[in-house]
Amino acid sequence: MERSHILRVARPTDHLEQLVAMYCQGLGYQVLASFADHQGFDGAILGLKSHSVHLEFTHCHGHHVGRAPTQDNLLVFYVPDEAEWQSRCAAMEAAGFTPVASFNPYWDVQGKTFEDVDGYRVVIQREVWKDN
Structure with a gap:
């Protein structure tokens, strides 16, 4: 994969508007694109224009x-x-994330774990990523 390729992590939610606000405020992301009633789905793509990673949250009507x-x-x-x-x-x-103890205690040594309204977790790790 080339460095210029985009990675998008997508997941569904029952709380689309709340999650978009939480992740934008908490991570400093912005809404790069959004859609409404696209074949029964609403969604938003979050990230920073200068980065090649996007978070996408979707909600399927009636699901x-x-x-x-x-x-x-x-x-x-x-x-x-x-x-x-x-x-x-x-x-x-x-932004409304709840601080929680990490399921894997490794993340609590140099980081802090937060849970969103859907129970998914975000770790803010206080260290440099090292290639091994």
Whole structure:
């Protein structure tokens, strides 16, 4: 895969508007695109124009999604700068994410785990990603 290729992580939700607001405020993302009643689906694609990773949340009319299947469904963001890490963690809480103990204790050593309204989790990890 080329570096210029886009990775989009997509998942359904029963709380589309609330999730869009939470992830935009908590991660500093913006709505890059959205759609309504596209073959029965509403959705929003979030990210930053300068990045090649998108989060897409969708809602299918008349379909109930429910909560995350496990407590180990994670998005992990590496934020090595201490001040930026603290600021991002504060933004996650202000956006309505709930701080939780991680299912895998590894993430609690140098990070903080947050749960969204659907039970999916986001880790803000205070370290540099290292290629092994």
